[in-house]
Amino acid sequence: MKADKNIADYIIYKDNQVIAFNKPAGIAVQSAKKDEKSLHQLAEIYCKHPLGVVHRLDQPSSGIVLFAKTKKALVSLNQQLQERKVSKTYKAIIGGEMSSPSGELIHYIKRNGKMRRAEVSDVEKEGFKKAVLQYEITGK
DSSP: OOOTGGGGGEEEEEEESEEEEEOOOOOSSOOTTSSSSHHHHHHHHHHOOOOOOOOOTTTTEEEEEEEEHHHHHHHHHHHHTTTTTOOOHHHHHHOOOSSEEEEEEEEEEEEEEEEEEEEEESSSSTTOOEEEEEEEOOOO
């Protein structure tokens, strides 16, 4: 987190069930290095109780991260995400030109928790999870 800001400055929504933060680029949502606090740790310090991690963003990315304040909220949100009842929208700045102004990219991902990395494939493989990205160019 930036030295001139407090964790409370990053809160964009909170109620009895959830709290949402505007995560800056460069901070990990979870499992930060021992000498750095993660957003999850800072959020728990702020809330003064354990929080459930609903989803994550990569450390270099910025964006909204939602935490559950109760076990019931965490179960409900995880179920909604698994059943694809919640849609997530990402905005990215890219270099170069896209071949089409809109489209769909399909890949298959297998996470390696030990190495904290993911393997990506263009073809379906056993143990890999399908990842679908629909994109639209909105401006230049």
